[in-house]
Amino acid sequence: MAISSAVQGVSTAKRQRFLRSTVVLHAAAAVTGLVMVLYLLAHMYGNYKVFSGQVAFDGYSHYLRTMGEPLLPRTGALWIIRVVLLASVLIHMYAVIALWRRMRKATAGKGGRRYQSRKNPRGVQRTYSSFTMRWGGIIIFLFVIYHILHLTVNAIAPGGASESPYERVVNGFSIWWVVATYVIAMLALGFHLRHGFWSALASLGANTSPARRRLFNQTATVLAVVITVGFLIPPVAILFRGVGS
């Protein structure tokens, strides 16, 4: 008994060590990132209800609170989505911060800038999106807080507060600097997804050949463009085409 419990203790400690390995941390960041991508696609689709007018948009907003009834209570499904998303964000941030610390330790805190020579500061082939991942993540994090305060809890209301989600959207995006902040955030998101989507698939072991590497990189570029442009069309249309006014 004493021996078996000692062995048990060792393997539990080892298991924890494997679960904190760089591979598992990256897998966690990858899975949670892909969950958030799925949410983004659904969110982007919902935004286009703004072109169908106030009744359709507010009706969609109401539906999001009642979907799943009567199996789930009111806003039950929405809260499940919110909890999954919040858990994804927290796990994603925990993993990438732990990996960032390992990078700092392995490179004396300098990353790709640890050589005296300044002749090839961007290395041989690395993409712009690959070396702005961490800053992009910070911009997106700050944007999400701002976005929730603006359109979800309505704590800040540039252009005027309203009970109607449709009016909140139209009031906000009629102001140029609100649209400008969203443009900056969506560009950061696009660059983050350009490298992040490919990197997530590779971290999960899906990159099995040079042809796959090319395919995943092309898919990531398409996804990044679709999400960036797809999210920017409604606010830009409200600002310049007067949708809803």
Add this chain to the structure above:
Amino acid sequence: MIITLRIWRQQNRSDAGAMVTYRIEDVAPEMSFLEMLDVLNEQLTLSGDDPVAFDSDCREGICGMCSLVIDGIAHGPEALTAVCQLHMRHFDDGAVIDVEPWRADPFPIVKDLIVDRSALDRIIQAGGYITAPTGTAPDAHATLVPKDAADRAFDAAVCIGCGACIAACPNGSAMLFTGAKATHLGSLPQGQPERNSRALAMINQHDAEGFGGCTEIGECTAVCPVGIPLNMISQLNSDVLSALAPGRTRRPQTG
């Protein structure tokens, strides 16, 4: 050719170190980069100075000893080329060239351009083997190896363990090296019994040495003198993740 070199000089591990400029007048275009450093060292020796310490052995691109970061790129500007096979004809007459050692926390500097790469040996020790009965050599056809598996294993086995992947990695990760070693044995029938425990033991040692994680940027494969492909990292990821599935493996009890 006249070449100006800015070389990292560092007396020992605790010395701060600095870039020092040298000028060489009689460089022939057909010299390799290391032969040019030999010429510099003869000059320094004759003038009573301490010659520049750098690693080299076979000088034909197969041993993996040479390890110089030239103008910020591991193994210099030519693709699929180790420094010993890099010739001076690829540089302009009058060029100023920066020469630095591999830089990563698990690679402490021994002197000047020489770093201690024992961390890579310890990753191999952790899982770079198969368990097989010794004795007389087995018949060549005793274990059948599919052609695809043999090719894949060979593509991984060409890794010379120089460490350029780590030197080039913005994260200081050794995943391309570790991935090549895990893919080499993991692709062959003889390597299957220990495939799961090997993946876990090697990633464990990789992390314990203080290497960073892989963010799939691809600088490693771009500087690799033998062209180890990036997908070998993905194979290691896949092996580690599937080994962690419940009931998949007895975890190694040592290491």
